[in-house]
Amino acid sequence: xxxxxxxxxxxxxxxxxxxxxxxxxxxxxxxxxxxxxxxxxxxxxxxxxxxxxxxxxxxxxxxxxxxxxxxxxxxxxxxxxxxxxxxxxxxxxxxxxxxxxxxxxxxxxxxxxxxxxxxxxxxxxxxxxxxxxxxxxxxxxxxxxxxxxxxxxxxxxxxxxxxxxxxxxxxxxxxxxxxxxxxxxxxxxxxxxxxxxxxxxxxxxxxxxxxxxxxxxxxxxxxxxxxxxxxxxxxxxxxxxxxxxxxxxxxxxxxxxxxxxxxxxxxxxxxxxxxxxxxxxxxxxxx
Amino acid sequence: xxxxxxxxxxxxxxxxxxxxxxxxxxxxxxxxxxxxxxxxxxxxxxxxxxxxxxxxxxxxxxxxxxxxxxxxxxxxxxxxxxxxxxxxxxxxxxxxxxxxxxxxxxxxxxxxxxxxxxxxxxxxxxxxxxxxxxxxxxxxxxxxxxxxxxxxxxxxxxxxxxxxxxxxxxxxxxxxxxxxxxxxxxxxxxxxxxxxxxxxxxxxxxxxxxxxxxxxxxxxxxxxxxxxxxxxxxxxxxxxxxxxxxxxxxxxxxxxxxxxxxxxxxxxxxxxxxxxxxxxxxxxxxx
Numbered sequence: 013x014x015x016x017x018x019x020x021x022x023x024x025x026x027x028x029x030x031x032x033x034x035x036x037x038x039x040x041x042x043x044x045x046x047x048x049x050x051x052x053x054x055x056x057x058x059x060x061x062x063x064x065x066x067x068x069x070x071x072x073x074x075x076x077x078x079x080x081x082x083x084x085x086x087x088x089x090x091x092x093x094x095x096x097x098x099x100x101x102x103x104x105x106x107x108x109x110x111x112x113x114x115x116x117x118x119x120x121x122x123x124x125x126x127x128x129x130x131x132x133x134x135x136x137x138x139x140x141x142x143x144x145x146x147x148x149x150x151x152x153x154x155x156x157x158x159x160x161x162x163x164x165x166x167x168x169x170x171x172x173x174x175x176x177x178x179x180x181x182x183x184x185x186x187x188x189x190x191x192x193x194x195x196x197x198x199x200x201x202x203x204x205x206x207x208x209x210x211x212x213x214x215x216x217x218x219x220x221x222x223x224x225x226x227x228x229x230x231x232x233x234x235x236x237x238x239x240x241x242x243x244x245x246x247x248x249x250x251x252x253x254x255x256x257x258x259x260x261x262x263x264x265x266x267x268x269x270x271x272x273x274x275x276x277x278x279x280x281x282x283x284x285x286x287x288x289x290x291x292x293x294x295x296x297x298x299x
Numbered sequence: 300x301x302x303x304x305x306x307x308x309x310x311x312x313x314x315x316x317x318x319x320x321x322x323x324x325x326x327x328x329x330x331x332x333x334x335x336x337x338x339x340x341x342x343x344x345x346x347x348x349x350x351x352x353x354x355x356x357x358x359x360x361x362x363x364x365x366x367x368x369x370x371x372x373x374x375x376x377x378x379x380x381x382x383x384x385x386x387x388x389x390x391x392x393x394x395x396x397x398x399x400x401x402x403x404x405x406x407x408x409x410x411x412x413x414x415x416x417x418x419x420x421x422x423x424x425x426x427x428x429x430x431x432x433x434x435x436x437x438x439x440x441x442x443x444x445x446x447x448x449x450x451x452x453x454x455x456x457x458x459x460x461x462x463x464x465x466x467x468x469x470x471x472x473x474x475x476x477x478x479x480x481x482x483x484x485x486x487x488x489x490x491x492x493x494x495x496x497x498x499x500x501x502x503x504x505x506x507x508x509x510x511x512x513x514x515x516x517x518x519x520x521x522x523x524x525x526x527x528x529x530x531x532x533x534x535x536x537x538x539x540x541x542x543x544x545x546x547x548x549x550x551x552x553x554x555x556x557x558x559x560x561x562x563x564x565x566x567x568x569x570x571x572x573x574x575x576x577x578x579x580x581x582x583x584x585x586x
Contacts, residue, residue, distance in 0.1 A: 019320065026398075030317035031325060033306065033415050038318060039391070040454040041328035072459070102400060104326070111313075112419065113389060115454070115461040115485060128320050132399065157456055158442030166453045167327040167402070169444055172359070174402040198402060 016093045017130040018086050023093065026130065035126055037106030039113050041166045043126070044068040045104040048087060049259045050096050050131075051138055051291075054298035055087055056259070060222035061103075068163045069105065073117065077105060077125040084299075090131050099134040100260055103127075104165065137260070138291055146267030146279040147183040147256070151245045152176055154187035154194045161216045170197040184256070186269070189217065192242035199258035200224040201266075203243055203251035203274075204282045210247075213240040223257040223290070230289045236282070245269060253280025262294075263287035303380045304417040305373050310380065313417065322413055324393030326400050328453045330413070331355040332391040335374060336546045337383050337418075338425055338578075341585035342374055344546070347509035348390075351450065356392065358449045360404065364392060364412040371586075377418050386421040387547055390414075391452065424547070425578055433554030433566045434470040434543070438532045439463055441474035441481045448503045457484040471543070473556070476504065479529035486545035487511040488553075490530055490538035490561075491569045497534075500527040510544040510577070517576045523569070532556060540567025549581075550574035 014026045036042035046065045049056040062080045069076060078086070087101045106126040110118035156169050173185040174197050186201050187194045194212060195201050200221040202211040209231055214220050231238050248254055252275045254266035263286045265279035274280075301313045323329035333352045336343040349367045356363060365373075374388045393413040397405035443456050460472040461484055473488050474481045481499060482488050487508040489498040496518055501507050518525050535541055539562045541553040550573045552566035561567075 017320065026321075027319075029320045031320060032314075033304065033316045033318060033391075033417070034313075035325065036458075038322065038325045038330075038393075039332075039452060040458055041452055042455050042458060043325075045326075072455070073462070104320075106325075113417075115458045116465065117458065117462055130320070130400075153445070155445030157444045157453070158440070159456075164455060165326060165328055166444070166455060168329050168359070168451060168453060169446075171323075171327055171329060171402045171404065175360070175404055178403065 015131060016090065017128065018090060019128050020124070020126060023089070029128070031126055031128070032109035034112060035106055035109040037104065037126060037165060041164060042072070043104055043106030043165045044072065044163050045102065045165055046163065047100050047102050047259050049100045049137070050091055051098055051295055051298060053091060053097055055084075055091070055101070056294045056298050057222050057226060058084060058087065058299055060225065061259070064163065064220065064222060065103070065105070071159070071162045072164075074105070074107060074125065075120070077127050086129055090129055094131045094133065096131045096133050097135060098137045099132045101129060101131050103129045138262070143264060143287060144279065146265035148181075148268040149184045149186050149196070149266055150177050150180045150182050151188050151193070151270050152185045154189040156187070159216050160194070160218055161220055163219060173197040182268070186245070186248075188245060192244055193248065194218050196256050199256040199261060202255050202257070203248045204253045204280060205247070205251045208237040208239055209282065210239045210241060210243050212242050221257060223259050223262065226294070227257050227263060227286055227290055230293060231286060234285075234289065248274065251275065253283055255280070255283035255286070263290050302418060303377065304415065305377060306415050307411070307413060310376070316415070318413055318415070319396035321399060322393055322396040324391065324413060324452060328451060329359070330391055330393030330452045331359065331450050332389065332452055333450065334387050334389050334546050336387045336424070337378055338385055338582055338585060340378060340384055342371075342378070342388070343581045343585050344509050344513060345371060345374065345586055347512065348546070351507065351509060352390070352392070355450045358446070359451075361392070361394060361412065362407070364414050373416055377416055381418045381420065383418045383420050384422060385424045386419045388416060388418050390416045421547075425549070430551060430574060431566065433552035435468070435555040436471045436473050436483070436553055437464050437467045437469050438475050438480070438557050439472045441476040443474070446503055447481070447505055448507055450506060460484040469555075473532070473535075475532060479531055480535065481505050483543050483545075486543040486548060486551075489542050489544070490535045491540045491567060492534070492538045495524040495526055496569065497526045497528060497530050499529050508544060510546050510549065513581070514544050514550060514573055514577055517580055518573060521572075521576060535561065538562065540570055542567070542570035542573070550577050
């Protein structure tokens with residue numbers, strides 16, 4: 013039996029959920045998204061995702077089609093109907109489907125936004141075996157557009173990056189621009205050197221990760237040293253450890269960068285500790 | 300009565316044409332497109348568009364879902380059914396709709412590509428009054444991704460650019476990177492100085508315009524001087540004339556750049572002559 017998904021006010025079997033070919037999400041990538049993780053049937057960092065969603069929409073001259081409480085209710089209802097214990101809820105909002113294709117934005121009074129949500133069940137994500145072995149990453153040029161702080165569906169290059177990593181026998185790719193790492197294809201990137209956690213500072217160059225924000229807060233609360241600045245691939249290869257954060261991977265160690273082992277070549281203690289703290293704290297505040 | 304559109308082998312009323320919410324065009328902008336102009340019920344430069352389509356697909360590790368003759372037949376059938384005299388045929392191909400969202404490309408054996416075509420009727424496009432008054436453009440930063448030579452549906456920024464132009468009381472925007480104009484939001488950009496036609500050379504930085512290619516060929520055949528190189532906004536403001544080319548605008552004069560009149564502030568003779576030659580020659584070879 014397939015999932016039940018949410019589309020524009022209706023709960024539908026997934027194979028009946030479709031959008032017009034004139035939807036601006038389909039024709040022009042004119043849409044934004046969020047993925048909220050689920051552990052033990054509860055939502056992690058829902059508020060953070062809702063705030064970022066509203067910001068993404070606002071940067072594109074769109075408004076929230078539903079208030080936060082209604083969005084929360086839909087998330088919970090989908091988790092309930094689809095019996096999701098661990099996994100995530102994907103949410104996408106586009107500028108809707110005007111009657112024709114035009115670069116000019118449609119009048120929002122005439123063209124309601126498209127709102128889609130669906131669940132992805134991933135049993136045991138908190139105990140992923142990858143957390144014990146770590147990821148191997150390659151570096152690739154960051155050729156994405158300049159507003160990576162807006163979480164748009166323009167994901168073609170991240171998708172290509174995952175394929176390049178796969179072709180190289182690796183798990184993911186780190187994106188490099190002007191000699192420094194921006195972030196991973198769908199996650200923020202970190203290194204640890206001499207006990208210091210180093211990750212790129214926030215700007216339009218990277219996504220303002222909800223998990224990033226929580227992990228850095230927990231790290232500082234635990235008296236760990238955090239430096240927000242750009243770093244190079246050479247620095248990563250020379251680091252004591254490396255890791256990534258994302259809503260669906262939490263904190264995940266990186267053990268190899270461009271074929272060079274990072275530190276001992278095994279997951280490091282800082283990443284392990286941050287993963288544990290993040291999972292503990294997120295479970296406590298999950299709703 | 301609405302249009303009849305083509306979707307994955309079927310001819311359908313436009314309000315019944317929809318794609319799965321899992322279509323990678325909708326979720327990840329993983330698709331390419333072409334727009335072929337129609338004059339007097341015939342297709343302009345169909346071969347050029349088909350060749351570029353195949354190249355765009357190939358750059359994204361996709362293949363042509365239908366052979367060129369079949370594509371031509373669908374284009375013609377849509378023009379016929381919808382009684383299009385002047386306008387265009389829009390074609391989009393995505394990597395299809397796997398059963399779920401994943402950055403990894405689906406196996407093409409399991410997931411057929413999505414193929415959509417629809418017509419847009421624009422009576423009298425060859426006699427557009429804009430060709431007599433010219434366009435006003437503003438310049439904006441070019442923050443698009445680095446592979447603009449692939450005609451993907453990642454059109455959010457060009458769409459935002461049109462809105463910025465509109466907000467400034469202008470018709471379009473020219474994109475500027477590293478101090479030089481790359482192209483317009485959905486067209487190639489040109490200036491004319493001392494009888495010489497100047498337009499940016501081909502690279503991954505710009506779309507390889509089908510109309511650009513034809514117009515430059517006609518210009519050279521007419522013994523006009525053509526230089527393919529980057530130019531600045533200051534050069535454009537100091538030029539004798541300026542214009543753009545695109546499949547749907549043909550050759551269209553530009554009379555103002557960032558509030559500064561170009562040349563006399565009226566459409567120039569080179570643009571007018573190229574427009575005439577392009578329309579004449581395209582009509583002759585239309586199929």
